[in-house]
Amino acid sequence: MKTNRFEAEAPQFHFEQCEASWSDRCHEHEIESMRFIEEQISFIAPDTRINECIFRSTVFSDQASGVVFSDVLFSGCDFSGSHLEQNIFRRCRFERCRMMGTEWSHSSFQDVVYSDCQSSYGNFSDTSWDRITLEDSLFQESYFSRCTWKHTRIHHCDFSACDFGDTPLNGLDFSDSEIGGISVKPADLKGVTLNYDQAAACAKLLGIIVAD
Numbered sequence: 001m002k003t004n005r006f007e008a009e010a011p012q013f014h015f016e017q018c019e020a021s022w023s024d025r026c027h028e029h030e031i032e033s034m035r036f037i038e039e040q041i042s043f044i045a046p047d048t049r050i051n052e053c054i055f056r057s058t059v060f061s062d063q064a065s066g067v068v069f070s071d072v073l074f075s076g077c078d079f080s081g082s083h084l085e086q087n088i089f090r091r092c093r094f095e096r097c098r099m100m101g102t103e104w105s106h107s108s109f110q111d112v113v114y115s116d117c118q119s120s121y122g123n124f125s126d127t128s129w130d131r132i133t134l135e136d137s138l139f140q141e142s143y144f145s146r147c148t149w150k151h152t153r154i155h156h157c158d159f160s161a162c163d164f165g166d167t168p169l170n171g172l173d174f175s176d177s178e179i180g181g182i183s184v185k186p187a188d189l190k191g192v193t194l195n196y197d198q199a200a201a202c203a204k205l206l207g208i209i210v211a212d
Helices: 196-206
Strands: 030-032 034-037 040-044 049-056 059-064 068-075 088-095 108-115 128-135 148-155
Touching: none
Parallel strands: 030 049, 034 049, 040 059, 049 068, 068 088, 088 108, 108 128, 128 148
Antiparallel strands: none
8 A cells, every 4th residue: 555645556466477488478469467587578569458467687679659567567677779659557666677778758657666777868758657766766868858747756866967858847856866967947947856956056047146
C-alpha cells in the first residue's frame, strides 16, 4: 500500500513467473506471468500487453510502440539506442538498467521507479509522469520537452545539460540532484524546489544578480 501520493506503487505479481524464451512468445499479443533472462528482444508487436513479467539482463535492441507494460520488473536490462515511443508503463520498476540514447517520446509512465539507471542522451519529450520515483540515476543531456509531471520524487539524480523546454517544473524537488546547464524557461521554474547554489544559478535566467 502506498504511504503517500509521491510513492510509486510497486509491481504486483499474483502468480509465480515461469521462465520462458522470447522467441516462443514474441508473436503473442498477451504475455503474462513470464520470466525472461538474458534474452535479445528486437521487436514487440504494437498493441501487445505485457503483464506481471520479469526481464533480467535482457537487451532491447530495436523498437516497441503501442505496447502496454503493467506490473513489470526490468533488472539489469539494456535499452540503449532503442525506440520505445508511444508506450504505456504502469507499476513498472527499472533497476540498474542502461538506457543511453533511448527514445521514449509520447509515452506514459504511472507508478514507475527508475533506480540506479544510466539514461543519458535520452528523449523523454511529450511524456507524462504520475507517481514516479527517480533515484540514483543519470539523465545528462536528455530531452524532457513538453512533459507533464505529477507526484514525482527525485533523489540523487543527475540532470546536467537537460532540455526542459515548455515543461513546468512546479512541484519537483531537485535540491539533492544535479541540474547544472539545464535549458528551461524562467516561467517554468515557478514552484520548483532548489538548493541555494541551484537557485543562484537559475536566478541568472531572470536577470537577477546574487551578491556573495
